[in-house]
Amino acid sequence: xxxxxxxxxxxxxxxxxxxxxxxxxxxxxxxxxxxxxxxxxxxxxxxxxxxxxxxxxxxxxxxxxxxxxxxxxxxxxxxxxxxxxxxxxxxxxxxxxxxxxxxxxxxxxxxxxxxxxxxxxxxxxxxxxxxxxxxxxxxxxxxxxxxxxxxxxxxxxxxxxxxxxxxxxxxxxxxxxxxxxxxxxxxxxxxxxxxxxxxxxxxxxxxxxxxxxxxxxxxxxxxxxxxxxxxxxxxxxxxxxxxxxxxxxxxxxxxxxxxxxxxxxxxxxxxxxxxxxxxxxxxxxxxxxxxxxxxxxxxxxxxxxxxxxx
Numbered sequence: 001x002x003x004x005x006x007x008x009x010x011x012x013x014x015x016x017x018x019x020x021x022x023x024x025x026x027x028x029x030x031x032x033x034x035x036x037x038x039x040x041x042x043x044x045x046x047x048x049x050x051x052x053x054x055x056x057x058x059x060x061x062x063x064x065x066x067x068x069x070x071x072x073x074x075x076x077x078x079x080x081x082x083x084x085x086x087x088x089x090x091x092x093x094x095x096x097x098x099x100x101x102x103x104x105x106x107x108x109x110x111x112x113x114x115x116x117x118x119x120x121x122x123x124x125x126x127x128x129x130x131x132x133x134x135x136x137x138x139x140x141x142x143x144x145x146x147x148x149x150x151x152x153x154x155x156x157x158x159x160x161x162x163x164x165x166x167x168x169x170x171x172x173x174x175x176x177x178x179x180x181x182x183x184x185x186x187x188x189x190x191x192x193x194x195x196x197x198x199x200x201x202x203x204x205x206x207x208x209x210x211x212x213x214x215x216x217x218x219x220x221x222x223x224x225x226x227x228x229x230x231x232x233x234x235x236x237x238x239x240x241x242x243x244x245x246x247x248x249x250x251x252x253x254x255x256x257x258x259x260x261x262x263x264x265x266x267x268x269x270x271x272x273x274x275x276x277x278x279x280x281x282x283x284x285x286x287x288x289x290x291x292x293x294x295x296x297x298x299x300x301x302x303x304x305x306x307x308x309x310x
Contacts, residue, residue: 004042011038011072015051016059016067017102024200042066059144065293068145069193074099078126078285100127101285104142104150107201108169109274111231112250114151116206117296121288134204135272142277149289162280162296167301170249171207174217174261179241187264188244190216197224197243199234211246211270243282246270250300271302 014024015035023302025032043050050063059067078099105114110132122128133143138150143158157163173188180187183196193216198208209221224244228234235252238245244264255261276293278286 004045004066004069006073007036008038008042009066009073011035012042012050012059012066013070013074014061015039015057015196016063019056064145070278071102071145071148072281075101075201075279075281075283075285079283082126082284088242100129100133101289102129102141102147103289104133104138104147104152106138106151106274107231108135108248108251109125109131109151112169112248113296113300114293117292118289121292122222126285126288135274136206137204139277148286149276151274151276151293153272153274154277155273155275157277160280161297163205164276164290166274166276166294166297167303168273169273171211171270172249172252172256172263173211173244173246173265173268173306174238174252174256175244175264176239176241177221177259178260179243180262184244184264188212188215190218194222194224196229199237199243199245200225200227201234202227202229207246207270211265211268214270215268217263274301 011024011028014027015021018024021032021035022282025035028035032199037171039051046062046066049060050066052058052060075227078101081099110130114130116224117126118130131138131147135143135151135153137152139152139154141147142150142152145219151166155163155165155298175184188196193212200208205227208223208225212218212223213221226237228237231248231251234247234254237243238247238252239255239260249256255277256263274297276290276297278290
């Protein structure tokens with residue numbers, strides 16, 4: 001089996017992660033020409049193209065395999081640094097940049113329970129990169145080898161990965177108290193939900209329609225939607241009276257208790273089950289991430305079976 005140059009592998013990863021050769025060069029503190037040369041050397045060694053020069057740049061199938069290998073090498077280095085710190089706490093890391101450990105997590109989890117879960121690891125010096133996407137799509141980042149783990153709604157473990165149930169986030173439909181009094185004083189109904197705008201995260205966000213479909217037993221739901229691509233921004237938009245939104249109960253609990261927001265579909269909640277997926281590797285870093293996330297989820301989310309599936 002060929003041995004790949006670690007610098008060339010990191011160059012490939014930088015091109016994909018940064019979305020271009022110029023930004024990869026800045027990140028690696030080398031010239032753009034050197035980035036091209038390293039990639040070309042890797043492509044010659046593999047015997048195929050690794051990057052499609054499109055907008056945005058995309059890794060080919062072979063490129064994704066090598067990207068996953070680069071991530072594994074990064075994880076091994078992070079494990080080594082962690083072990084060395086345990087053995088010799090006073091030893092410096094040798095001036096190297098902290099290894100970046102990338103995970104994909106849905107924005108609502110980042111806005112509620114995930115950051116407190118990862119605070120201890122961040123304070124220990126773990127170089128985390130959190131990539132946000134819709135909970136139904138974070139799995140694609142793991143499938144493509146661009147992250148080491150993800151929080152997703154997909155239950156089935158990918159090949160060479162393990163899955164741990166985290167629990168369910170409860171979503172409720174809320175509106176600012178004055179807005180609700182003016183537009184849906186008796187709450188949402190099959191007759192008025194089409195008359196109010198729903199504030200969604202982006203066009204991938206189908207929670208609004210899923211909630212309404214479940215509450216009113218509808219197979220197809222057409223909503224008037226506004227898009228605010230930020231979990232915190234969605235809450236602010238609702239508080240400002242933009243319309244209705246289906247949001248995590250964890251995120252709006254204080255607003256509901258204060259009366260600033262009201263539940264416009266009382267008695268109804270949409271539970272969204274979440275799962276942690278990561279590569280099935282013997283790694284102290286992955287074990288620490290898994291432990292931190294599952295412990296926090298046990299406190300914040302509705303309990304789910306805790307058995308890991310490999």
